[in-house]
Amino acid sequence: MTGSKMMHLSDKNSRSDIDKLESIAAQRCLKENVEFTSLRRRVFREIASHGGTIGAYDIASHISTAERRINVASVYRALDFLVEAGFVRRIKTSRTFALADLETPPKKDAMSISFFCRNSGVVKEIQSPLITAVLKDAAKSVGFNNLSALIEVEGVFSPKDTD
Structure with a gap:
């Protein structure tokens, strides 16, 4: 499509790719003077490592440990932050989330x-x-x-x- 750039939001990322993406997100948070909390980071990393779309309940299940169960409401709060920050896309039709392209700056008026x-x-x-x-x-x-x-x-x- 003319005037458009295609980006994949669903590619599985390597650990070094995830580290790089997390660093980009953390730098943006510092610049905006907002906190990139431990839970926000864990939710972000789970989405980045998953590839494709993933739901909040699956995220909560994957980031929970035997010692500490993560409440899905907490995951939704972290997701709200990540969507608002532009790090993650909410796919409304499936009620799932996918990683946004953090390396390509948004085009003005696009x-x-x-x-x-x-x-x-x-x-x-x-x-x-x-x-x-x-x-x-x-x-x-x-x-x-x-x-x-x-x-x-x-x-x-x-x-x-x-x-």
Whole structure:
């Protein structure tokens, strides 16, 4: 698609990749003067290591230990922070979460469009100034303001497009 950059939100990451992504997130938190707590870090790392989409209950189960059970409400609070910070994407149709692309800066005036495969859980995202302009024009024509910065599309990727 012209004017769009495709990024995969569902690739499994190596430990060094996860460390690098966590470092990027931590630096952004320092810059914004917000705390990247231990729980927020653990939830972030679980999503980054999982690949694809994952639900809050699965996250709570995976980060809990025999000594300490993590309450799903605490996971949701951490997820709210991570989504608001732009580190994680909430996939509304499946009520799951996927890692955002932290290495590509968001394009100014470009909405994110997430394509979610209901068969594989793969999520691919593009930022498209062209689609943003079309939607803003349509919204303006009906007196609608403050568009959401994320559009979600559910469907099925062809096998060659899931790599």
